[in-house]
Amino acid sequence: MVKLESIQKVYFIGVGGIGMSALARYFVSRGVRVSGYDRTETPLTKALVQEGIAVHYREDINVIPLDVDVVVYTPAVPAAHAELVYYREHGFEVVKRSDVLRWITESSFNVCVGGTHGKTTTSTMVAHILKDSGYGCNAFLGGISANYNTNFWPSERHVAVVEADEYDRSFLKLVPDIAIVTAMDPDHLDIYGTAEEVENAFIQFAGKVKPGGCLISRYGLKRGDELSADTHYTYGFNETEADVYAANVRVEKGAYRYDVIHKNWQLKDVLLHMGGLHNIENSVAAITVAKQAGIEDDKIKAAIANFKGVKRRFEYLLQADENGAGPVMIDDYAHHPEELKALISGVRSLFGDAKCTVVFQPHLFSRTNDLAEGFGESLDMADEVILLPIYPARELPMEGVTSALIAKHMRKAKVQLLSKEEMQAYVKAEQPQLLVMSGAGDIDALLEPVKELLSGGK
Known part of the structure; x- marks a missing residue:
């Protein structure tokens, strides 16, 4: 096993993941040379590059470094990932993110x-x-x-x-x-x-x-x-x-x-x-x-x-002025029925009976299938719900599992199944004054465009 103190060069497969990037930053803070792969460029991977981490976005064994002491991967990466397979077959020290955390915390x-x-x-x-x-x-x-x-x-x-x-x-x-x-x-x-x-x-x-x-x-x-x-x-x-x-x-x-x-x-x-x-x-x-x-x-x-919270955890993107005028837009990572229940309850505790519109992007086909009834019950606490298509993450589609499965369990709130483009058109036309965006997929890419639609660019 590689000793933590001896690591000089490390490669991350899935470096843009939230847990992986924390470890990448840890190694940079220790003067270690860090590089990695991720599937897509994101604000987080751009930040990592600015911090001196080389990141590429093409699954390609011809561009991976061979002079590394350890290769770290996330379980979210498929076992057949070409880079992961190459490193394993050629005798490199290949470990999970959790193994590195264990080394650090020992x-x-x-x-x-x-x-x-x-x-x-x-x-x-x-x-x-x-x-x-x-x-x-x-x-x-x-x-x-x-x-x-x-x-x-x-x-x-x-x-x-x-x-x-x-x-x-x-x-x-x-x-x-x-x-x-x-x-x-x-x-x-x-x-x-x-x-x-x-x-x-x-x-x-x-x-x-x-x-x-x-x-x-x-x-x-x-x-x-x-x-x-x-x-x-x-x-x-x-x-x-x-x-x-x-x-x-x-x-x-x-x-x-x-x-x-x-x-x-x-x-x-x-x-x-x-x-x-x-x-x-x-x-x-x-x-x-x-x-x-x-x-x-x-x-x-x-x-x-002076705690300002966590990005995408009950984060205010727009707030009303001192007189209560203007739209409120809240973003949250909630992707489990209990999280949604807590989120909407929190909104109600602060804004009472104001009309609450929730845009929700389900995360994973398996989670949607397992917890559809719970999602429906939690979302029914809102006045209006827009369900986006399921974000698949690491999964392949499951037959019969769509966002409609959640809508089937909703009895109170007005619910619509819309594409991302249709949702934005709806927000532009209706101008909801209390809008909550939630989900753990790529819904965060919609935050700035929707904020613009509500704020008129202010």
């Missing part, structure tokens, strides 16, 4: 944040508090922090905050000192097969916490009583039975003010400028980590108050 104090949803915002909050307070950490995130415009930052301190990805059971290679479990809902059933197997994996993840370590899990999780560690706190939103919870929540000019209550401490008047009640809950978990780390209360509150 000698550090690790805060690992897992969950079928909520993990990106929560891990970014934890990392931001540690950085903003001066405590310091190496951050490996599954989203772009709006405060720092990156998904990775280094630190001299041997502390790592890692988003623990359950896909392909990757998170089971990590060894947390502090672990957070935000949710254990059915997802990635193409990998796990059953909801029970998903839950089993999270129970295993909790069991990876080092002796003397701390587990922080959301109150009320199904099989939550099977999660255990030497120290275990549950957290929640207004759940007085939980060990730590948010209470006395007030809405102030589009922000939340609240108290965080623990039996041994209280943090009063926390201010969060990020929409969505679920993000208050996420902050309770992050604050609990900060208290475990011994960070002072005023530094924690200051960090939460």
Whole structure:
């Protein structure tokens, strides 16, 4: 096995992935020469190129470097990928992203944040508090922090905050000192097969916490009583039975003010400028980590108050003026029924009964097929829903599985199945005043054009 300290040149297959790019940036920060392949050019790959990483977009063994110490690939890359096959057949050290994360975290104090949803915002909050307070950490995130415009930052301190990805059971290679479990809902059933197997994996993840370590899990999780560690706190939103919870929540000019209550401490008047009640809950978990780390209360509150969120997580692209005039446009990565439920509930908590239009791009045929009823129920919380075609990602089409499968389960909201072009024409004509864009595919490419249609170029 290659030792981390000896790596001088590394090649990434799928370098533009959110988790892969964080690792690529880590190696660049250590002076390692980094290059990689991705299928398409994106704003993230362009940023990587500007940071000194050579990226190409053609699957071609004639252009790949042969003088590399290690090749890192993402499980999202097909096993028959020509470059991956070549490296494997010619004796190169070929490892998964999760293997590299294990190498990195073997000698550090690790805060690992897992969950079928909520993990990106929560891990970014934890990392931001540690950085903003001066405590310091190496951050490996599954989203772009709006405060720092990156998904990775280094630190001299041997502390790592890692988003623990359950896909392909990757998170089971990590060894947390502090672990957070935000949710254990059915997802990635193409990998796990059953909801029970998903839950089993999270129970295993909790069991990876080092002796003397701390587990922080959301109150009320199904099989939550099977999660255990030497120290275990549950957290929640207004759940007085939980060990730590948010209470006395007030809405102030589009922000939340609240108290965080623990039996041994209280943090009063926390201010969060990020929409969505679920993000208050996420902050309770992050604050609990900060208290475990011994960070002072005023530094924690200051960090939460200046937390700008994560790109594509309840991100405001347009906001009404001080008098409430003008359109509101919110973008979110939500691609699971529970995430959509939290997203739309958060919108309702801030905007009441204002007409809410949601544009949703389903992600994966398998997920749509498995969770169509749940998607329908969550989307029914909106007034109007536009369903775009399914984004396939790594999958081939499944017979009979289209966005219409979700529409079949909707009873309340007005629903339309439109192409991307038809959706944009509809927005231009109707000018919805509260528009939510959601999905994990390539819907982000539509954000600027739709924003232009709503704002008139302002």
